[in-house]
Amino acid sequence: MKLGRFSLFGLLAAVFLLTTLVVSAQDVVTIEWWTVNSEEFDEQVQRDLVEQFNAEHPDIQVNMTLLPASGFDERMTTTLGAGQGAPDVAFFWINNWLPQALDIEPYLEADPDLGPENYFENFWNTRAVWNDTVVGLPLGVGANFVIYNKDVFDAAGVEYPTADWTTEDYNALASQLADEETRTWGGDRPRGPYRAIWYNYGAKVYSDDSTTVDGYLNSPESVASYTWLWDLVNSGATPTPADLEILGTEGTGPIDLFIAGRLAMATLNQGHMLNLIDEGINFGIVPEPAAPGSELRHANAWSLTASIWKGTEHPQEAYEWLSYWAGPEGQQFLMENGNLIPSMPDVLATYENADTEYAQAFFEVLELPQVAQWDNAHPCKGSVMSAVSDAWDLVNLGEIERDEVQATLDSLVPVGQAALDECLTRLGG
Amino acid sequence: MRLSKDLGEISAAQYEARRKSQRANTWITVRRLMGYSSAYILMTAIALVFMIPLLWMFSTSLKTRADIFAWPPSWLPDVPMWENYVAAFTSYPLARFMLNSTILVVLNTIGELVSVPLIAYGFARLRFPFKKVLFLLMLSTMMIPGQIKLIPLYSMYSRLGLIDTYVPLFLPSFFGNPFFIFLMVQYIRTIPRDLDEAARIDGAGTWTILYRIILPLCKPALTVMIVFTFLWVWNDFLQPLIYLNDFNSYPISVGLAFFQGRYSVEWNMFMAATLVSILPVLVLYFFAQKHLIGGISALGLKG
Amino acid sequence: MLATWRNMNPLARREAAEGYISLLPWAIGFLVFTVMPVGASIVLGFTRWNIVEPPVWIGLDNYVRMFTADPMFWQALKVTGLFVLISLPLKLVLGLGLALLLNLKLPGMNFFRTVFYIPAVISGVAVSLMWMWLLQPDTGVVNTILYYMGIEGPGWFWDRNWALPSVALMSIWKVGGSAIIYLAGLQNIPAHLYEAAEIDGASRWRRFWRITLPLLTPTLFFQLVIELIDSFKIFTEAFVITQGGPLRSTYFYLLYFYETAFQNFNMGYASALAIVLMVIILSATVFVNYTSKRWVYYEAE
Incomplete structure (x- = not known):
């Protein structure tokens, strides 16, 4: 009996010990996190952030996978398509991935420290909310704006542009600043239609209810936007597509040409702005110009949607990391140690260069209505734009006359409509 | 052009034979010299054209960021920025990445050497039903765009727990690359069958013939295989990107991509890193050449 | 199959x-690396x-749309076909020429x-830039040289008529790779044939046509098939540089495929x-293979 009780005790102790061992082994949850190395996400800063988080959360181990920015999309698409091996937490910066993002609303509601009110409202609306669900947290902010080289302006004796300028002012300034001898151009040309300037003209590629191309692609507003581009192209004050592609960088903006002092005005972004500070360039910032006689002004702005994969086995722990990474702690850390411009007003308020002229001008751009508002609600925009890209090419190559813009757009209506119809069927109406 | 082509078919020993059959020795020497110099002039001209990009990359790698696109462009920067090379190597573990690539090259080369000669010999020499259909089937695997296979293959490797290992990056080579199989088949088919038959009469079996008679004669084709395997594995970006997670296991192709940011490329550093990264490929080729030139034509001379 | 097997003698069977x-x-x-994924693609x-x-x-909706209602498909097919016709012969000839040059046994x-x-x-990326x-x-090396020669250079990648030839030029520049394969093939031509021809007093030109070229046909056949496949699959150059433009003059088939799959998510x-x-390339290959009986010479057979 004694022995029996003893052995029973022993058995219980053993079971207890084993359970604690198993439980404690299970207690540490590994979260796979994929990120990139880029201007605002420096490799070492991100490693330090993970280390800090892991130290503060002994029960969660975040495992960082660093991918090159140029290959991140292929990798994510492949894993999401295979339905396995996708990361618990990552950037879901392509809208087509979002059906695979976890709805984090329940976790947000249970979280006393974090909510939509902590983020810039327009970025929350365009990047966190999708199809009426909360698919992630907007991490960092970015925007396009016109950067001008003050030294080039001063040398030419031309006044700096102001925030209330128009597209006509842009062309006039560009012409004044262009200098054939030093091969300096006045200003670059937009990188595609139906972005900030087209929206400032009130031009849309198709109707708001996604049914009609006729009367939109070829509307007076569209014609006016393309005609403005035509004027700019034919003024000779803007680099040719050849120059832009060679001297620019990978389609995001002619930063290298600007640094070389051969472009007085360029539509660039906050990442480029930081490059310019590093290079010691004397520059100023204004929003993209409005249409003549119009107050309407848009910004091509973005934030990166940081999300949890639907297939994760540890949604709670994944949320812990997500809300740290894209929450106040992470964004503060990434701002202070790296180059991130945070998407949270309270964090941005502590930005060390917040008082500088360029930072103030940049913050004003962030307040503007965004191109993404319309674009996010219209997933067929890309397909239709690609179908009607001839108009863009023809104007840019200088292959049509000024009065042929209308006819060219008219002629593209049928292919645009066909692309829209096909896209709608594909997306299921 | 014509003269140089002629020279293409003349080697020292042939030349000797020709000496005996012709009388005008001095005339030959003159022609030879003319042939030599015209060949050199032609090749130097072409080589210069082929070298321009490399020189340009080199000059870019030595410039500051503001100088790269300055006008007028300069071939030689005033102050060469050799520190770009140091910076490129300290910002990422490029040496480590190159070592990883080398490991992958070795694994793939072993795989190809094991599989390709065997398969190619079967297609080239042995007679069996449905050979032509199977051969076309093999060729057809090269005709499908690789990207379409990404998702199903990722799914398969993931189920097998092989993500974040080198297995998906070298395993296929052990089952033969159609390009090399085809290359080898064509090569073996030009080797006279008399050699096989003679060995068979001496009592050699099929596999002995393959490994003792045929393979040693395939040195040039095997060299091409190794050179190309090196090149392709070295430059392959998509596969390692898809299958690897661990930063320290990345090959150089993926490592180079880190110089491209989301908004800009650091061209000077990128060019510096690219230049250093292609050196091993060129060095290998430089030394592999002596195995490329030779083979049957040399054999024929002795016989 | 069994019937064939039964009719074979033991030696042939072995x-x-x-x-x-x-x-x-x-x-x-x-079976593992091709049938499975390609089978999946057929179903998808x-x-x-x-x-x-x-x-x-x-x-069959996808196929119906492709052949009846998709102008992009036809455009991509047209551009790709044109590219194959331009680049294939040039690559074959120049590769061989370069290989003959490189085969010289000179110091x-x-x-x-x-x-x-x-x-x-x-x-x-480095090459594309x-x-x-x-x-x-305006400022490129090539057009500057042409300018001094009194020729006004074209717009190359930025001219709808020149973009396709420019891409072809880029791929031809890589001909040094295929020259290596010719070089290997040249090593397989027995020297005694040349010696015999020389004794017979055959001219060098004649020896090239009568000995080098016929004995190189297996390599030529290989190059033809490989370059055919490669040309149809032209992608990277256009993806990095022209993105299919201007005016879709370099909108190659695989570019359209890639955009459809990974940008429009229409897998x-x-x-x-x-x-x-695959069917198109396979048909072309079968055709080439069929004609090969007439012009490819194998010493062994």
């Missing part, structure tokens, strides 16, 4: 068995699949062979596109 054994590694690899070709949600079966040849190999070695820089219409349609491409 040879066939050895043949199948030698093919075994390939067969396994084929009958679906609408946006990659992140389950596919929907739509029967210093190792250096030249390595230089000509360089273009095949550098890949990706370099080419754009070389072919820039069902992309799978159908891939299958059609």
Whole structure:
């Protein structure tokens, strides 16, 4: 009996010990996190952030996978398509991935420290909310704006542009600043239609209810936007597509040409702005110009949607990391140690260069209505734009006359409509 | 052009034979010299054209960021920025990445050497039903765009727990690359069958013939295989990107991509890193050449 | 198959068995690495699949749309076909020419062979930037040289009539890679044939046509098939530099496939596109293979 009780005790102790061992082994949850190395996400800063988080959360181990920015999309698409091996937490910066993002609303509601009110409202609306669900947290902010080289302006004796300028002012300034001898151009040309300037003209590629191309692609507003581009192209004050592609960088903006002092005005972004500070360039910032006689002004702005994969086995722990990474702690850390411009007003308020002229001008751009508002609600925009890209090419190559813009757009209506119809069927109406 | 082509078919020993059959020795020497110099002039001209990009990359790698696109462009920067090379190597573990690539090259080369000669010999020499259909089937695997296979293959490797290992990056080579199989088949088919038959009469079996008679004669084709395997594995970006997670296991192709940011490329550093990264490929080729030139034509001379 | 087998004598049967054994590694690899994923693509070709949600079966709709209602498909096919016609013969001839040059047994040849190999070695973004820089219409090296020769250079990548030839030029520049294969093939031509021809007093030109070329036909056949496949699959150059433009003059088939699959997330349609491409290349290869009986000479047979 004694022995029996003893052995029973022993058995219980053993079971207890084993359970604690198993439980404690299970207690540490590994979260796979994929990120990139880029201007605002420096490799070492991100490693330090993970280390800090892991130290503060002994029960969660975040495992960082660093991918090159140029290959991140292929990798994510492949894993999401295979339905396995996708990361618990990552950037879901392509809208087509979002059906695979976890709805984090329940976790947000249970979280006393974090909510939509902590983020810039327009970025929350365009990047966190999708199809009426909360698919992630907007991490960092970015925007396009016109950067001008003050030294080039001063040398030419031309006044700096102001925030209330128009597209006509842009062309006039560009012409004044262009200098054939030093091969300096006045200003670059937009990188595609139906972005900030087209929206400032009130031009849309198709109707708001996604049914009609006729009367939109070829509307007076569209014609006016393309005609403005035509004027700019034919003024000779803007680099040719050849120059832009060679001297620019990978389609995001002619930063290298600007640094070389051969472009007085360029539509660039906050990442480029930081490059310019590093290079010691004397520059100023204004929003993209409005249409003549119009107050309407848009910004091509973005934030990166940081999300949890639907297939994760540890949604709670994944949320812990997500809300740290894209929450106040992470964004503060990434701002202070790296180059991130945070998407949270309270964090941005502590930005060390917040008082500088360029930072103030940049913050004003962030307040503007965004191109993404319309674009996010219209997933067929890309397909239709690609179908009607001839108009863009023809104007840019200088292959049509000024009065042929209308006819060219008219002629593209049928292919645009066909692309829209096909896209709608594909997306299921 | 014509003269140089002629020279293409003349080697020292042939030349000797020709000496005996012709009388005008001095005339030959003159022609030879003319042939030599015209060949050199032609090749130097072409080589210069082929070298321009490399020189340009080199000059870019030595410039500051503001100088790269300055006008007028300069071939030689005033102050060469050799520190770009140091910076490129300290910002990422490029040496480590190159070592990883080398490991992958070795694994793939072993795989190809094991599989390709065997398969190619079967297609080239042995007679069996449905050979032509199977051969076309093999060729057809090269005709499908690789990207379409990404998702199903990722799914398969993931189920097998092989993500974040080198297995998906070298395993296929052990089952033969159609390009090399085809290359080898064509090569073996030009080797006279008399050699096989003679060995068979001496009592050699099929596999002995393959490994003792045929393979040693395939040195040039095997060299091409190794050179190309090196090149392709070295430059392959998509596969390692898809299958690897661990930063320290990345090959150089993926490592180079880190110089491209989301908004800009650091061209000077990128060019510096690219230049250093292609050196091993060129060095290998430089030394592999002596195995490329030779083979049957040399054999024929002795016989 | 069984009937054939039964009609074979034991020796032939043994040879066939050895043949199948030698093919075994390939067969396994084929089943695992090709049949499975390509089979999946064939099935997906009958679906609408946006990659992140389950596919929907739509029967032949993808193929019907492709052949009846998709101008992009025809444009991509036209551009790709044109590219094959331009680049294929040039690559074959220039590759051979370069190989003959490199086959000279002269001092210093190792250096030249390595230089000509360089273009095949550098890949990706560095090359594309370099080419754009070389072919820039106003300031590029090529047009500057042409200017001094009194020729007004074209717009290259930025001219709808010149973009396709420019891409072809880029791929021809890499000919040093295929020259290596010719070089290997040249090594297989027995020297005694030349010696005999020489004694007979055959001219060098005649020897090239009568000995070099016929004995090189197996290599030529290989190059023809490989370059055919490669040309149809032209992608990277256009993807990095022209993005299909200007005015879709370089909108190659694989570019359209890639955009459909990975930018528009229309993987069902992309799978159908891939299958059609495979059928097209396969037909071309079967045709080349059929004609090969007339012009490819194997010494062994």
